[in-house]
Amino acid sequence: DAKTTQPNSMESNEEEPVHLPCNHSTISGTDYIHWYRQLPSQGPEYVIHGLTSNVNNRMASLAIAEDRKSSTLILHRATLRDAAVYYCILRDFDSGYALNFGKGTSLLVTP
Amino acid sequence: KAGVTQTPRYLIKTRGQQVTLSCSPISGHRSVSWYQQTPGQGLQFLFEYFSETQRNKGNFPGRFSGRQFSNSRSEMNVSTLELGDSALYLCASSFLAGHEQYFGPGTRLTVT
Numbered sequence A: 001d002a003k004t005t006q007p008n009s010m011e012s013n014e015e016e017p018v019h020l021p022c023n024h025s026t027i028s029g030t031d032y033i034h035w036y037r038q039l040p041s042q043g044p045e046y047v048i049h050g051l052t053s054n055v056n057n058r059m060a061s062l063a064i065a066e067d068r069k070s071s072t073l074i075l076h077r078a079t080l081r082d083a084a085v086y087y088c089i090l091r092d093f094d095s096g097y098a099l100n101f102g103k104g105t106s107l108l109v110t111p
Numbered sequence B: 001k002a003g004v005t006q007t008p009r010y011l012i013k014t015r016g017q018q019v020t021l022s023c024s025p026i027s028g029h030r031s032v033s034w035y036q037q038t039p040g041q042g043l044q045f046l047f048e049y050f051s052e053t054q055r056n057k058g059n060f061p062g063r064f065s066g067r068q069f070s071n072s073r074s075e076m077n078v079s080t081l082e083l084g085d086s087a088l089y090l091c092a093s094s095f096l097a098g099h100e101q102y103f104g105p106g107t108r109l110t111v112t
Helices: none
Strands: A009-013 A018-023 A032-038 A045-050 A061-064 A070-075 A084-091 A105-110 B005-007 B010-013 B019-024 B031-038 B042-050 B053-057 B064-068 B074-078 B087-094 B107-111
Touching (some): A018 A032, A018 A105, A032 A061, A045 A061, A070 A084, B010 B019, B019 B107, B031 B074, B042 B064, B042 B074, B074 B087
Parallel strands (some): A009 A105
Antiparallel strands (some): A084 A105, B005 B019, B019 B074, B031 B042, B031 B087, B042 B053, B064 B074, B087 B107
16 A cells, blocks of 8 residues: 655644645555544544645645645644644555555644 | 434443444445544554445454445444454445545444
8 A cells, every 4th residue: 555654743823824744655646645634532524635736625725746746735724623633645446445544643723 | 414423422342242333324425434543553444335345344353344234324343342442433434435435423432
């Protein structure tokens, strides 16, 4: 399985942008890059996904490097509710699209 | 639309017993996946069902099994419970395999 590497933790001030990095140097051409987050005491929540092009939705933006070896999840204005563990996951047909969660990045948002 | 529901929310069992957990997916979703979350191992994929067939399986012993019914509801069973099976068991549904998954609140299983 292709692996991802994320910082263990990051800290941000409320109402400031947050850039959460993810390295996936062994990504294959068919791997989709997915981001999920898990708020305290809740199940994981889908955030965004992409293949090659940058993607935007109401929650966040996903910037994918041209060589696809890294990506960045961008929260445009962090709120206290965004404090969560963020997981960067590669999904492909060969692995049955299973979500293989790593350790993720624990994001702390301070007022 | 109602979200993914899981029952029961909390469960206490004794070592050696068996347990059945239930998951009702979002209406119209045909794929159901199960995950185990522990402080030591994090979130680990158990198995995925689609149209009543197990399509994918994680690296767990045969004591862990599941099934899916024609209405897409799913159950997972753990036999001969061990202390290490204490965990939060999460169910997720999606319209099709590979689509975004929507998670339920989980069932907290404690084995004593």
